[in-house]
Amino acid sequence: MFLQPASLHAAIDLLAQHGGRLIAGGTDFFPGLAQAPETRPVINIAHLAELSAITLGPDLIRIGAGATWSEIVAAPLPGSFDALKAAAREIGSIQIQNRGTIGGNLCNASPAADSVPPLLTLDARIEIASARGLRTLPLADFIRGNRQTDLATDEIVTAILVPRAADDLATYFLKLGTRRYLVISIAMIAIALRRDADGAIADARVAIGSCSAVAQRLGDLEKVLIGCRTVSEIAAAVKPGRLAALSPIDDVRATATYRRDAAATLVRRAIQDCFAKSGGA
Template sequence: LAGARLTTIEGIGSGPEKLHPVQRSFVLHGAVQCGFCTPGMVITATEFLARQPHSDRSEMAGAISGNLCRCTGYSKILDAMENVAEEVVVPEHLPPPAPRACSPAAASTAAGRAVFSPGSMAELWVILSDHPEARVFAGGTDLLIWLRGRRIDPPSLINLAKIETLRGIGEDSHWLRIGAGTSHAALLDDPRITTMFSVLSQALQTLGSPHIRRMGTIGGNIVTASPAGDTLPPLQVLDAEVELCSVAGMRRMVISDFILAPGKTALRPGEILTAVFLPKPADHVFQHFEKVGLRSAMACAIASLAAVIGVSPDGRIESARLAWGSVGPTVARIPAIEAALIGETLSRKTLESVIPLVATGISPLDDVRASTAYRRLVAGNLLLRLMKFAPPSAGMQAEGLPMEKSL
């Protein structure tokens, strides 16, 4: 938080005598029930409405999707937000961010650990050389959970968030280059992602919540190597490559070779992921991502499917890349299914013919979110549900199956 401005609920309004418009609207619309979620809801609503005062109700619902209300009072909260939307401004009494008291690379301390914040790659290599045991992070959305749960206990941390060269999106005639430190929210704001790589943008919209997407980075989601990582199936079907750098040099590899097992990657000591490269897709390609979880936000995938399917003008499948998430130790590609689809029409009959191969091509586990049997069922149904989302140009009838329907 060095150099940042932090606003808590105490910084909204000026006490009971002068409530902020959002606080006043919450009271008038009965949006305060047990009160447990209220501070977070007020902070989130105030920040969102100050940025997007002309939002509709669905956008407001998306903004608070990372705030849980166990009283199920969302309707009244949304009523309160709608009523006050155009009155909200950033509070004028907030002071500007404080200037830094030290250089970016200087160490601060958190919970007894040294935390380094290099401002350049050159500073990073020096720190890594002096502290090879340090844990590197950017957004820290997973790291903070691991530290709190005592799953890891690194002696020091290195925060990459201040290295500007790790952020941003560039392109040439063949590739889109995404800096590993680019946030999920920044990717969703870039029209090149939403138009050329819609399978990735669809996955990003399901990842965490707006709060998580503003903090988390694409590089972090990859390096975490979770079987349920939302960006991993899309990146696999997009044939993504990762750029890995160390003081010794740089190398590139396809993402399927980079992720080896849950939580394990091909990173070498002293090496970090610096960028992701996406080859620009061909024309006449249908892209889709769908995820099944216990709720629509802030939920790990029970199963997910990313699909990139090339279709000829006469409706024949020319190429097929399919990747399932959360149904095995790593992302599951099933070459037999992809090969069987080539030359066929994109139809329910075609998809049903390859469903038996799904069950044999994945290796899901039982856990607290779902059973092995349920994951197998959902993985097959996700494939059939491509019918619901394929555009008319793909030659497929727009119909789908409910997730729970037996195959």
């Protein structure tokens, strides 16, 4: 059964009554049918304008879950979204970027979801709607594991919320794959930095994806980066032990050992590049 509700309210009602599988861009859904045909009702929400708006409010930036990667790249967002836009430009081909949605990427909950590390550095929250009302929770709590989220069967992700307090962060995204484009990440890094009046790092946020079941912030590394004033100090701070929280796996793209070694190199490079971008020396 294929259902196409005329509004978000109608979609919520259909989900409550029938259950089913939500699709927007369908860029993960349709390839997945080859492995596991869908037996539940399919509810298409791709056309719902309520889910695609990108709004810059005084306290929050609200990105509708149905916003496509191309729409995110084109949106007049603050510079703190540079890392997310860089990730968006590397998600599949232009055709995929024109159809795939940020909400779908998060709900798919792949360890290699390129949007997750940049959003983690921005302290993003997820807005979720159901017949019971609205709720929000941090992105770090929304994704629970490989292909696992906190979403109940009657809920729809409606938006990603980012506090405007992050507007002045300099951000950077770096991805490693087996080729330059159209590739699933072996490892990806998102960095967000804020420097004080003297040029020292006052706020550091480091997130890594594809090196654990869930992308994560590296709190120990973030702490030691505070106060760094030079590229050499940053290089000294990025020690393998500060990436100990990672739990990479062996798969067809890379070994766990390669992922861990590559992550250390990429983190150092990304932090140094982000530091230079923010005016460091």
